[in-house]
Amino acid sequence: MAFSDVIIDSSFFYMFGIITVIALVFETVNKSYKFYVTHFLDSSVDFAKFGKWAIVTGSTDGIGKAIAHELAKRRINIFLISRNLEKLTKVAEEIERAYKVETKILVFDFTNFDHSPSSGDPYNVISEAIKDLDVGIMVNNVGMPIGSVDVFHKSEKPGEALSKTISNLIHCNASSRVKMMELVLPSMITRKIGLIINISSLSAGFAFPVLNTYAATKRFDDTLSVSLAQEYKKHGVIIQSVQPGFVQTNMTRPLGSSTNLIYPTVTTYVHHMMKTIGKSDCTNGYWAHTISLWLTTILPEDITGRALFKYFMKVGKRLKSRNTK
Numbered sequence: 001m002a003f004s005d006v007i008i009d010s011s012f013f014y015m016f017g018i019i020t021v022i023a024l025v026f027e028t029v030n031k032s033y034k035f036y037v038t039h040f041l042d043s044s045v046d047f048a049k050f051g052k053w054a055i056v057t058g059s060t061d062g063i064g065k066a067i068a069h070e071l072a073k074r075r076i077n078i079f080l081i082s083r084n085l086e087k088l089t090k091v092a093e094e095i096e097r098a099y100k101v102e103t104k105i106l107v108f109d110f111t112n113f114d115h116s117p118s119s120g121d122p123y124n125v126i127s128e129a130i131k132d133l134d135v136g137i138m139v140n141n142v143g144m145p146i147g148s149v150d151v152f153h154k155s156e157k158p159g160e161a162l163s164k165t166i167s168n169l170i171h172c173n174a175s176s177r178v179k180m181m182e183l184v185l186p187s188m189i190t191r192k193i194g195l196i197i198n199i200s201s202l203s204a205g206f207a208f209p210v211l212n213t214y215a216a217t218k219r220f221d222d223t224l225s226v227s228l229a230q231e232y233k234k235h236g237v238i239i240q241s242v243q244p245g246f247v248q249t250n251m252t253r254p255l256g257s258s259t260n261l262i263y264p265t266v267t268t269y270v271h272h273m274m275k276t277i278g279k280s281d282c283t284n285g286y287w288a289h290t291i292s293l294w295l296t297t298i299l300p301e302d303i304t305g306r307a308l309f310k311y312f313m314k315v316g317k318r319l320k321s322r323n324t325k
């Protein structure tokens with residue numbers, strides 16, 4: 001090898017090193033700036049410009065109810081959909097009294113999906129109820145947890161077949177997103193404006209033993225949402241996937257009642273989440289959850305998988321012994 005080749009080789013590696021360092025610095029600065037803008041500056045979205053009404057599914061508790069309050073605070077009428085008439089009436093009255101907006105309620109169970117020739121599409125009742133409303137915002141929030149906190153083949157809801165538990169989960173958590181977007185998108189496209197928020201989950205981002213089928217439905221929500229965001233941007237419709245980490249609600253009650261930085265109250269979570277709207281096709285909605293996701297994904301999947309498996313199997317055992325007492 002000639003001496004000049006060695007010089008060329010070493011200067012090539014020197015340049016390669018410098019370019020790599022510049023790229024890494026650029027990426028870090030860019031990501032830190034995006035993190036700051038997404039989580040710490042208010043959203044510039046004018047929520048009232050989309051239309052008079054917002055539909056929120058699963059709106060009588062937890063994240064859905066808190067989002068309904070935040071939207072009503074911004075002078076938007078709220079259409080609430082859940083299974084329980086009493087809870088719906090109570091939340092609607094609460095919202096009307098607090099923010100002087102209009103509300104409508106509809107009892108609907110999102111585990112319903114399949115058509116039969118005699119009864120037709122179960123979603124017809126929703127399409128009929130919203131047909132004359134100026135719906136500008138759709139929040140696809142409804143969701144249910146797995147039937148039992150256990151390994152896949154034992155995760156059925158007590159007294160139910162595993163296939164039934166899983167098809168209910170899929171229809172409530174995933175099919176509902178498809179159907180509700182099918183209902184609201186055409187008029188948003190015609191009006192060239194709209195906002196759709198699809199609540200997914202941080203569990204969509206990696207292997208999640210024990211919460212397996214739940215996490216799979218959430219990955220569906222996420223992929224559908226970010227894909228449609230690209231399709232409908234040019235029509236003026238913002239579609240955003242939100243992936244919360246653990247938030248204290250009825251769904252996470254088995255995890256304990258004391259909140260902390262990464263397990264916030266629903267009010268704290270939704271307050272942060274509203275700031276992220278319109279800034280990215282997919283966010284966690286809360287800075288501490290973004291950091292948790294980042295820390296989780298830099299570890300090898302086997303390590304996080306084993307830790308999650310151990311933790312949730314313990315939760316499952318605790319729940320079982322509580323239920324048999």
Ligand SMILES: NC(=O)c1ccc[n+]([C@@H]2O[C@H](COP(=O)([O-])OP(=O)(O)OC[C@H]3O[C@@H](n4cnc5c(N)ncnc54)[C@H](OP(=O)(O)O)[C@@H]3O)[C@@H](O)[C@H]2O)c1
Nearest residue numbers: 058060061062063083084109110143201246247249250251
């Ligand atoms: N909490 C968390 O840590 C967390 C984390 C990540 C993602 N998420 C997601 O956030 C969303 C909201 O969860 P959450 O924790 O706020 O749950 P939650 O407190 O249990 O509230 C669920 C809401 O959905 C309604 N609902 C449940 N099943 C329904 C069905 N089959 N048909 C119609 N309505 C139904 C419930 O009302 P009724 O019982 O009156 O029908 C309630 O209003 C879900 O999509 C969940 O997957 C939550």
